[in-house]
Amino acid sequence: GAGVSQTPSNKVTEKGKYVELRCDPISGHTALYWYRQSLGQGPEFLIYFQGTGAADDSGLPNDRFFAVRPEGSVSTLKIQRTERGDSAVYLCASSLATGEQFFGPGTRLTVL
Amino acid sequence: QQQVKQSPQSLIVQKGGISIINCAYENTAFDYFPWYQQFPGKGPALLIAIRPDVSEKKEGRFTISFNKSAKQFSLHIMDSQPGDSATYFCAARKAAGNKLTFGGGTRVLVKP
Numbered sequence: 694g695a696g697v698s699q700t701p702s703n704k705v706t707e708k709g710k711y712v713e714l715r716c717d718p719i720s721g722h723t724a725l726y727w728y729r730q731s732l733g734q735g736p737e738f739l740i741y742f743q744g745t746g747a748a749d750d751s752g753l754p755n756d757r758f759f760a761v762r763p764e765g766s767v768s769t770l771k772i773q774r775t776e777r778g779d780s781a782v783y784l785c786a787s788s789l790a791t792g793e794q795f796f797g798p799g800t801r802l803t804v805l
Numbered sequence: 806q807q808q809v810k811q812s813p814q815s816l817i818v819q820k821g822g823i824s825i826i827n828c829a830y831e832n833t834a835f836d837y838f839p840w841y842q843q844f845p846g847k848g849p850a851l852l853i854a855i856r857p858d859v860s861e862k863k864e865g866r867f868t869i870s871f872n873k874s875a876k877q878f879s880l881h882i883m884d885s886q887p888g889d890s891a892t893y894f895c896a897a898r899k900a901a902g903n904k905l906t907f908g909g910g911t912r913v914l915v916k917p
Contacts, residue, residue, distance in 0.1 A: 697848070724903060735811075735894050735907030736849065749904060784848055791903055793839075796848030 695719070697797035699785050705803045706775055714770040714800045718787030725768050726794060727760055728784040736784055742768060775804045808832055809897050811908030819916050824882035826911045828895035831876065835897035839905070840869065840880045843892045852893070853880070885915045 698717040706712050718725050724743055728736035738752040742762045750760075757775075762768040772779055782801050786794040811828045818824045830838075837856055841849035855862045855869040855878065862869045868881040882889055895908040 726904065728905075733910070735809075735896075735910050736905070738904040738906070741904055743903075752904065786848070788903070793851050793854075794903075794905065796841075796850065798846065798848050 697785055697787050697795055699783075699797040699800050701800060702798065703801045703803075705805065707805050708775060708777060710775050710804075712772050712775055712802065714772075714783050714802070716768045716770070716785030716787075716797060718766065718768070718785070719795055722787035722789055722795075723765070724788045724790060724794075725762060726786040726788075727768070727770050728786065730782045730784055730799070732781075739770070739783075772802075775802075777804050780804045808906050809895060809908040811895050811911060813911060814909065815912040815914070817914045817916060818885045820885060820887060822885050822915075824880075824885050824889070824913050824915070826880045826893055826895070826913075827877065828879065828908050829875075829877045830897050832897070832899070832906075833876070834899045835906075836900045837898040838869070838871065838878050839896050839898075840867075841894045841896060841907075843894065843910075849894060882913070885913075887915045887917050889913060890915045 700715045726741045727739040730736040741749040745765045757773045760770045782799040784799045786796045788794045839854035840852045842852045843849045853864045853867045857873045866883045871878045892910045892912045896905040
């Protein structure tokens with residue numbers, strides 16, 4: 694079956710702009726996670742959804758970052774007033790309840 | 806504050822040799838320790854995982870050794886193959902939550 698998909702695969706934007714990153718989880722997976730991976734580092738947790746609600750958003754770095762999952766499936770990570778330091782690969786993962794997390798290929802965000 | 810420390814940052818091994826990657830953690834609330842393999846341009850993929858009630862787990866050429874008292878765990882890749890060339894991440898997860906805390910990664914190069 695299809696894995697986790699993320700769009701776009703690459704996004705280049707200018708400092709100060711707004712961006713949206715989309716994640717389509719594996720069908721039937723109730724849990725969805727967003728991580729951020731800077732070059733040469735391990736992924737860092739941003740936010741976790743169980744169903745439609747954010748169960749843990751402790752990793753969001755500041756209030757410019759926001760994520761939604763309105764119907765308990767697709768999720769969108771939104772970044773306002775982007776900064777050069779936001780440049781990274783944004784990874785999405787999904788799982789059944791507390792099971793293994795399956796990662797998507799990521800969206801590479803570049804802020805010029 | 807780095808809760809999971811991974812070493813070495815990189816290693817080169819000859820085909821057929823053994824690759825060893827070490828991780829140390831600080832938080833005793835962690836109770837699930839997975840290893841992920843990541844190829845360039847791809848998301849991390851689960852390789853093998855262990856819980857602290859087991860000291861060793863083997864799956865094919867991959868073995869995790871776990872030392873609860875030392876708060877350390879390691880990945881051994883036996884009979885390393887060029888196709889094993891990738892970046893490997895250790896991670897840890899608390900029982901009460903689902904987010905993964907990753908180590909910094911080890912880039913492994915297997916020379917033919």
